[in-house]
Amino acid sequence: MKKNTKGYVSFVLHAHLPYVHHPESEDYLEEQWLYEAISECYIPLILSFQKLVDEHVNFRFTMSLTPPLLNMLDSKLLQDRYIKYLEKHIELCEKEIERTKDNDRINRLSHYYFDRYSNDLHIFRDVYNCNLISAFKKFNDLGVLEIIGCGATHGYFPILYVNEKTVRAQIALGVQTYNKYFSKPLKGFWLPECGYVPEADKYLREFGVEYVLVETHGILYADPTPLYGTYAPIVSPDGVVFFGRDLESSRQVWSSINGYPGDFNYREFYRDIGYDAPYDYIKPYVASNGARVSTGIKYHRITGKTENKDIYDIQWAWDSVEKQAGHFFDCRCKQIDYLANNTENPPIIVCPYDAELYGHWWYEGPNWLYTLAKKVYYDDCNFELITPSEYIDKYPDMQISTPCRSSWGAKGYSEVWLNPSNDYIHRHLHTAGDRMCALASSFPNEPENSIKRRILNQCARELVLAQSSDWLFIITNGTMVDYAKKRVKDHIGRFTKFYLWLTEDKNLIENNKLSEDKLNFLKSIEEKDAIFPEIDYTLYC
Amino acid sequence: MARKTKEEQELDKKVPVKKASSKKATTKATSKVSKAKKSDAKKADVKKPVSKTTTTKKAVSKKTASKVDTAKEPVAKETITKKADKKVSTTKKATSKKTASKTVDKKIETKKETNSKKVVKEKTTSKKSSPKAKTTSKTKKTTKKAPSKASAKIIPIDPLEYYDLPYRYNQTVVKVLAQNPNTLFVYWDISDEDRNNFENKYGKDFFYKTRPVLVIHNLTDNYTFEIDINDFANNWYVNVNDTKCKYIVELGRRPNYFEPSAIPVNYLNVAFSNTIEIPNDHILFFKENDRIYFKNIKTNKITEKVFKKENIKNLKGIYKNYNLSEENDRFDFKNPSSQNPTSTLL
Numbered sequence: 001m002k003k004n005t006k007g008y009v010s011f012v013l014h015a016h017l018p019y020v021h022h023p024e025s026e027d028y029l030e031e032q033w034l035y036e037a038i039s040e041c042y043i044p045l046i047l048s049f050q051k052l053v054d055e056h057v058n059f060r061f062t063m064s065l066t067p068p069l070l071n072m073l074d075s076k077l078l079q080d081r082y083i084k085y086l087e088k089h090i091e092l093c094e095k096e097i098e099r100t101k102d103n104d105r106i107n108r109l110s111h112y113y114f115d116r117y118s119n120d121l122h123i124f125r126d127v128y129n130c131n132l133i134s135a136f137k138k139f140n141d142l143g144v145l146e147i148i149g150c151g152a153t154h155g156y157f158p159i160l161y162v163n164e165k166t167v168r169a170q171i172a173l174g175v176q177t178y179n180k181y182f183s184k185p186l187k188g189f190w191l192p193e194c195g196y197v198p199e200a201d202k203y204l205r206e207f208g209v210e211y212v213l214v215e216t217h218g219i220l221y222a223d224p225t226p227l228y229g230t231y232a233p234i235v236s237p238d239g240v241v242f243f244g245r246d247l248e249s250s251r252q253v254w255s256s257i258n259g260y261p262g263d264f265n266y267r268e269f270y271r272d273i274g275y276d277a278p279y280d281y282i283k284p285y286v287a288s289n290g291a292r293v294s295t296g297i298k299y300h301r302i303t304g305k306t307e308n309k310d311i312y313d314i315q316w317a318w319d320s321v322e323k324q325a326g327h328f329f330d331c332r333c334k335q336i337d338y339l340a341n342n343t344e345n346p347p348i349i350v351c352p353y354d355a356e357l358y359g360h361w362w363y364e365g366p367n368w369l370y371t372l373a374k375k376v377y378y379d380d381c382n383f384e385l386i387t388p389s390e391y392i393d394k395y396p397d398m399q400i401s402t403p404c405r406s407s408w409g410a411k412g413y414s415e416v417w418l419n420p421s422n423d424y425i426h427r428h429l430h431t432a433g434d435r436m437c438a439l440a441s442s443f444p445n446e447p448e449n450s451i452k453r454r455i456l457n458q459c460a461r462e463l464v465l466a467q468s469s470d471w472l473f474i475i476t477n478g479t480m481v482d483y484a485k486k487r488v489k490d491h492i493g494r495f496t497k498f499y500l501w502l503t504e505d506k507n508l509i510e511n512n513k514l515s516e517d518k519l520n521f522l523k524s525i526e527e528k529d530a531i532f533p534e535i536d537y538t539l540y541c
Numbered sequence: 542m543a544r545k546t547k548e549e550q551e552l553d554k555k556v557p558v559k560k561a562s563s564k565k566a567t568t569k570a571t572s573k574v575s576k577a578k579k580s581d582a583k584k585a586d587v588k589k590p591v592s593k594t595t596t597t598k599k600a601v602s603k604k605t606a607s608k609v610d611t612a613k614e615p616v617a618k619e620t621i622t623k624k625a626d627k628k629v630s631t632t633k634k635a636t637s638k639k640t641a642s643k644t645v646d647k648k649i650e651t652k653k654e655t656n657s658k659k660v661v662k663e664k665t666t667s668k669k670s671s672p673k674a675k676t677t678s679k680t681k682k683t684t685k686k687a688p689s690k691a692s693a694k695i696i697p698i699d700p701l702e703y704y705d706l707p708y709r710y711n712q713t714v715v716k717v718l719a720q721n722p723n724t725l726f727v728y729w730d731i732s733d734e735d736r737n738n739f740e741n742k743y744g745k746d747f748f749y750k751t752r753p754v755l756v757i758h759n760l761t762d763n764y765t766f767e768i769d770i771n772d773f774a775n776n777w778y779v780n781v782n783d784t785k786c787k788y789i790v791e792l793g794r795r796p797n798y799f800e801p802s803a804i805p806v807n808y809l810n811v812a813f814s815n816t817i818e819i820p821n822d823h824i825l826f827f828k829e830n831d832r833i834y835f836k837n838i839k840t841n842k843i844t845e846k847v848f849k850k851e852n853i854k855n856l857k858g859i860y861k862n863y864n865l866s867e868e869n870d871r872f873d874f875k876n877p878s879s880q881n882p883t884s885t886l887l
Contacts, residue, residue: 162716162815220863221821223785224833227852229859235836247863342858396839405719405820413721413820423776424706426718427728431710493704 007336007347008386009376010243011369012062012213014190015042015355016154018470018487019068019531023077027288030483034072035085036296038132039120041359044366046135047123049145052373059144059373060385063136063355064190066150067177068468070133071531074181079130086124089117089296092285096273096297099281105311106299112314113297133181140182146387148188149178149209153531155467156417157195158405159426166433166467168203169539173464173532175207180534187211187389192469193417194218194245194352194408201238211241211388213352214403217412219244221404231339231347233392234401242403243388246349248335252328253353260324261362264302265316268309269361271300298363321364325371329381336383345395348386352408409473417472425475428492429467435499436463440540443502451514452502455522456537459498461529466491494525709775715792715814722784722822727755728776729792731811739794743804748772750803751794753811755779760816761786785821790814824860827852 017037020030045063052059065073072078093114100106128135139145151157152173160166171189178186189209191200196214204212211233219230219242226234230244253260274286274295287293300309301317332349339347358365376385409416418426436459446453466488474484507513514522715729739747755777756767762783770777781788792811796803827833831848 159718162718216863220824220860223821223825224831225825225827225856227833227856227859229862231859235838239838241838339859339862342855392838397835397837397844400834400836400843405818411721414718415720418718418720418726420778423726423728426726427710427714427716427730428706430716431712489704489706490702492706493702496704496707 003380003384004382005346005384006340006382007349008391009249009332009336009349009351009383010060010062010386010388010391012064012148012190012350012352012388013045013355013358014064014066014150014352015069016064016066016150016192017069017072017356018468019071019153019465019529021072021075021078021528021530023527023530026081028483029287029293030480031078031081032085032293034078035082036294037356037360038073038082038124039086039089039117039296040363041356041366042132043120043123044359045355045369046132046139048366048370048373049139050135051370053139053142053144055374057374057377059377060146060387060390061144061369061373062146062148062188062387064148064150064188065133065136065181066154066190066192067152067174068154068531070177070181073132075530083121083125083130086117086121088285090114090121092295092297093117095281099277105313109299109312109314110297137182140184146187146389147178147182147184148190149174149186150190151192152177153464153468154192154470155464156193156407156414156469156472157191157197157200158407158414159195159417159472160429160433160467161197161199162430163433163437164199164203165437165540166463167197167200168206169460170464170467171200171203171207171209172539173535175209176534177532188213188387193473194406195414195417195469196403196406198236198238198402198405201236201240204240205238209240211243211392213243213245213350213388215406215408215412216245216247218242218403218406221406222401223404224399224401226399226401228343228345228347228399230350231343232345232395233348233388233398234403235398236402237400241388241392241398243348243350244403245352245408249328249332249349249351250353252331253351253357260328260368261357261365262302263317263320263324264304265313265320266302267298267312267317267363268300268302269298269363271298271309273297273299317364318367321368321371325368325375328372329375329379332383333381340382345397348388348391349383350388416476417469419476422472422475425472425488428488432463432466432492432495432499435495436460436537437540439499439502440537444538444541451512451519452508453537454526455498455502455508455514457535458522458526458529459495459502460535460537460540461531462491462495462498462525465529465531466495491529494529498522713812715790715812717788717790717814717817719817719819720778722820723780723782725757725779725781725788725790725817725819726776727779727790727814729812729814730775731792735811739809747804750797750800751809752797754793754795756791756793757781758789758791759783759786760789781819784819784823787816787818789816827856 015037017033020028020033022028022031049059049061093110096110097107097114100110124130124132136145136147140147151170153170155166155170157167157170160170170192174189175186186208187210189204189212191212191214194213194215196212196218216230219226219234222234222242226232230246233241233243235241251259272294274282274297275292276299279292282292282295283290285295299312301312303310335349336347358369362368373385375381376383406412407414407416439456439459443452443456446456468487471484471488474480501508501514501518503509505514505518507515709730711732712730713732713735715727718726720726736748744750753770753772754767755770756765757779758765759781768777768779779790791813794809794811795807801807827848829848829850833846833848835844835846836842837844
């Protein structure tokens, strides 16, 4: 629609999950993170984008798909298990339709979930042939969705950069993974946890990154102060462009008092038949050890500050979506009206969120995005949706300034990933990083397919897996702590083991030979920690 | 405590725990929040009596190995009965693995060459060779009892790995990270070699008659201060006043307060850290006539502007959107935006 554009709004959704891949067992609850995210977030987002495309709505979203997530979406094993997950859910829904037949309102929801999971299966297996990456790629190629890269395993730069090579490798692997799955040249890069250190700039440039996103104060506290705050990008002396998160719009979504996801008509996250249904009935559908966990089938709405939850009503929820999309839309119009008088170029409002907010935590989120995109396109307003790279192309003139070292974690710096609960880990990450570099320089060019190369590559995989910011975060956060701690131990342990082989096993070093049991061990680890099949350890040279 | 460790404890221990039970334990453990320290993973991994015996230190590998063997038979039964309500498949797994391991034992005895011998072999050969003989002889007995049909199919054992983080790396190192604009995190270690050097030079009791200190150098404002630490710590959080400055931390030793002349010098350097710049925590703002540079990132053309009084109005117009606090250059971090997928996913 033709309109008088005075500014732009850019949504950036950050889709990330840590690499959870256990071919040895199906009992890891952590694997459900992926399945839940696919059903509640990724498929709904894909469907929303598709609907907008089908309705000829011109829209723009930006989305980061992190390498661990891409590797998992590409894993045959996990794809098969996801289908199993869906089949089990469909079976449960069938039972639910029977169990709830005496309550009309709940029964309607049972039918709804049955349809939804059946549809997921259809979309996943029949439409996209188990390959959701191709769905995202399609929108990327169409130009309505800009996919951006991310650090290899979401390693947190402000901790890793003590050894800059490890940061460089995170960036390099991230860009390589993007290039493996997408054909459009990479423009943007999501800094894991928005953790920024100026030392990373040169490597971002080295691998062709044009822009990254930082937290609000990354821009506000920049040196020198950006004249237009977060409403215009800045460029660092090394040539990386930075967009800062808008405070007002993110608060509207997140405010604990009146944030959108807290609407009383929305689905209540914590009530789930996994906890509510009779135990013997639900047992086959919860954790393998019998513990009650979420199933994703939730019948209640937030209702209010009460334990007495009313039944969820989809129509009411959709009404709230409309209302809130309207509110967001109006607020941006006002904000841009005001800002346009103070900036030289039309202001840009950057709204980064975790993608998993949309659909998983905020069940109605994908629908809200859809409604908003449609509103922006059809309604009379003073702004358009844009991707950061399009904004750069339109307004390439920007202030030179170095952003402030910052993150989007609580309190704005590194406390989430560095505090007394997890600070015992950092020395191991650093030492393993240093050792990886030492290995790479002792074995600078092992021939393709040689056993040493295989071990070195697996060392690199173990190192990057240990570096995931997720483990540190989970330990701080206090849920699933044992799993996170075990993952750190496993990856550091495996790394160290391989390191000792490469430094002490004479037969390996001199004759390039490995005993049979060691070879079997290597094989089993290659299967488990199968991220980055094409990794090249010489990244650390 | 550091000085007691002689070498890197990097050897992992392989624990031939049954797959089914250990897996169960892991999921169980991860599903609840536990604050237990070091031993937590151990607990998580090994819940059944079998595993308990196997985790006992490698020094008693002899005992361990034989225990495993003797414990085998009853435990296998126990699993079957205990898990009667569990899926049949898991029970099957457990039993088949049991039998597989038995067969393997037998093989070691005869051939010493098999794909999946590693569990038994590594366990038994980890210290002495004598346990091996014992194990195999014991195995003989048990294999005799084992049903012959099991030996038909050999399933390779996938031993559950167990690792502890290395206690230390025996390197002299001081590293510093910035936790926030006012806090540095420092960790350190001194290698045995360096410890010996100090002891050789200043006496065996060098580390008793001296105390460790951290010297914090602010390289930007060019000043130094010192804090006392102790030998029981290997890391420290240090408060600093000046943000957006470069720091370097030095680990050193001074004579104890009660014995100031115990060593001939008043201060000894042990090691320097990396240099770190601590983050900024406020808006810097401009002074009049400051120069501001703009760059066209497509053409790389740079233009210069001078910050004039009239720009202040604009700047204030922009920055008043950020709910700045009274000092007018900091803003409130209670932005509940900071989320991570794992916080929204479970």
